[in-house]
Amino acid sequence: MTPKVEVRDLRVFFGGEEALRGVSLDIAANRILGVIGPAGSAKTTFLRALDRMNELKAGCRTAGRVLVDGEDVYGPACDPVALRKRVGMVFAMPVPLPLSIYENVVYGPRLNGVRNKAELDGLVEECLRAAFLWDEVKDRLGGSGLKLSGGQQQRLCLARTLAMRPELILLDEPCSGLDPISTARIEEALSLLKERHTIVLVTNNTKQAARASDETAFFLMGELVEMGPTGRIFTNPSDKRTEDYVTGRFG
Amino acid sequence: MNAHRASQRVAVSILAAATFLCLAIVAFVIGFVLEKGLPQLSWEFLFTKPRDMGKAGGILPAIVGTLALSLMAIAVALPLGVGTAVYLAEYTRETRVTKVIRFGTDCLAGIPSIIFGLFGYIFFVTTLKMGWSLIAGALTLAIMVLPTLIRTSEEAIRSVPQSWREVSMSLGATRWETVRKVVLPNALPGIVTGVMLSFGRSIGETAAVIFTAGSSFRLPKSAFDSARTLAVHFYILAREGISTDKAYGTAAVLVIAVLAVNGLTYALMGGFMKRKAR
Numbered sequence A: 001m002t003p004k005v006e007v008r009d010l011r012v013f014f015g016g017e018e019a020l021r022g023v024s025l026d027i028a029a030n031r032i033l034g035v036i037g038p039a040g041s042a043k044t045t046f047l048r049a050l051d052r053m054n055e056l057k058a059g060c061r062t063a064g065r066v067l068v069d070g071e072d073v074y075g076p077a078c079d080p081v082a083l084r085k086r087v088g089m090v091f092a093m094p095v096p097l098p099l100s101i102y103e104n105v106v107y108g109p110r111l112n113g114v115r116n117k118a119e120l121d122g123l124v125e126e127c128l129r130a131a132f133l134w135d136e137v138k139d140r141l142g143g144s145g146l147k148l149s150g151g152q153q154q155r156l157c158l159a160r161t162l163a164m165r166p167e168l169i170l171l172d173e174p175c176s177g178l179d180p181i182s183t184a185r186i187e188e189a190l191s192l193l194k195e196r197h198t199i200v201l202v203t204n205n206t207k208q209a210a211r212a213s214d215e216t217a218f219f220l221m222g223e224l225v226e227m228g229p230t231g232r233i234f235t236n237p238s239d240k241r242t243e244d245y246v247t248g249r250f251g
Numbered sequence B: 001m002n003a004h005r006a007s008q009r010v011a012v013s014i015l016a017a018a019t020f021l022c023l024a025i026v027a028f029v030i031g032f033v034l035e036k037g038l039p040q041l042s043w044e045f046l047f048t049k050p051r052d053m054g055k056a057g058g059i060l061p062a063i064v065g066t067l068a069l070s071l072m073a074i075a076v077a078l079p080l081g082v083g084t085a086v087y088l089a090e091y092t093r094e095t096r097v098t099k100v101i102r103f104g105t106d107c108l109a110g111i112p113s114i115i116f117g118l119f120g121y122i123f124f125v126t127t128l129k130m131g132w133s134l135i136a137g138a139l140t141l142a143i144m145v146l147p148t149l150i151r152t153s154e155e156a157i158r159s160v161p162q163s164w165r166e167v168s169m170s171l172g173a174t175r176w177e178t179v180r181k182v183v184l185p186n187a188l189p190g191i192v193t194g195v196m197l198s199f200g201r202s203i204g205e206t207a208a209v210i211f212t213a214g215s216s217f218r219l220p221k222s223a224f225d226s227a228r229t230l231a232v233h234f235y236i237l238a239r240e241g242i243s244t245d246k247a248y249g250t251a252a253v254l255v256i257a258v259l260a261v262n263g264l265t266y267a268l269m270g271g272f273m274k275r276k277a278r
Helices: A043-050 A080-086 A101-105 A107-111 A117-130 A150-162 A180-193 A206-212 A230-235 A240-246 B002-040 B043-047 B060-091 B096-110 B113-127 B134-158 B162-170 B175-204 B230-239 B244-277
Strands: A005-014 A017-027 A032-036 A060-068 A087-090 A168-172 A198-202 A215-220 A223-229
Touching: A005 A043, A017 A043, A017 A223, A032 A043, A032 A206, A043 A060, A043 A087, A043 A168, A043 A198, A080 A087, A087 A150, A101 A107, A101 A117, A101 A150, A107 A117, A107 A150, A117 A150, A117 A180, A150 A180, A180 A198, A180 A206, A198 A206, A206 A230, A206 A240, A215 A230, A215 A240, A223 A230, A223 A240, A230 A240, B002 B244, B043 B060, B043 B244, B060 B096, B060 B134, B060 B175, B060 B230, B060 B244, B096 B134, B113 B134, B134 B175, B162 B175, B175 B230, B175 B244, B230 B244
Parallel strands: A032 A198, A032 A215, A087 A168, A168 A198
Antiparallel strands: A005 A017, A005 A060, A215 A223
């Protein structure tokens, strides 16, 4: 089976400094790829390179290739705006837009020109259910997204991303500020979502990668040290540095 | 220990005295103008034309002239100012060019208004042959209030959290869609404040207006008629010793108008804040 995403010798520079140093890997469709590594190992930079979010920052330059379904994301024919409609992203800090819960979820579809009220209503319920948030907010969809708790906000952000019906979902430490119950909710949602989506989950929590991902990639200092099935990475890694990290000897 | 406390007490007293003095000066000026001016106010004064060069009659043309001039100035300056602010804050990275633009607008803000008046007279009134007219005055005032509008709008736009822009872009919005749907709605309170400040400044302006809109006290019928504003009317009445009483009456109307604009600004801001906190 051809991979959903092929990354070839991907390098990202910020102001001349090489943050991501030549990463190559394949991401299989309908799988969750966990990306682990200590702070400063360029996990987030890698993630943001996949939907060209890095280039919103000044002084950023990217080299190498990222193929999504065989199409080069950095090729001249690719429009980053169209790309970001296909690739959803959930950030580390929950960031609801200063709109109602309902309007948060339909923000993307409205940009795509969906006007039909019934269609939007259906989408809101479907996505909030998929993010395990529906039961908690179904009676106050008109209330502000900013008034939700942190865990609810992050699930709202996930629902908002799902409403785009993205093929690929990128999550950047989505649970870093959340309590264990909210974290469990999000992981539960992800395990169901991979039936229809391909997911990349960057996490500082090694245990989360062990629980939630099918494959795990270990990053260190901007390089990919090792990638493989999650079970093997955690029980029988081939690189000494991976072993030290997953057993908690450093990082 | 006691010396510390004593110095603390002295400092607080001096600061409180300074604050009180400022308030007292403002209250004195407003009180003085209102005390002399309020007795002059009547329906006749507000809603009839002046007679006998302004010795008698009312100030209706000046009220109409002031409103028309200020509204026209804002109508010109608002799109230009907000457009510039959006461009500077959203579409440019901090480079030498943006620094020059910002330096330019700051310089513009520091120029005395009579220089704007002179410029407006030479450029709009004479070169473009607009004559003394509302339109020449409004364009001059628009240039004068632009720096304030740009600065306040730019600050309001920059105060919108960066993370909201990122989220919007990550959902497939273009930068313009992000500006329209996320940035501008949330920068609105700051922009409105800038508009109100500019409006207040236009209402009270004299030097820039007298050279460009002229001082005819006929009721203006179109944008190309000359008109007299309240501030100019007051200036002429007082300067030429026509009528001190009518001058104070005019000043009272002017002061009340400026207070009303400022009050309205605060009320609007309060409303915005409440809506955002909901």
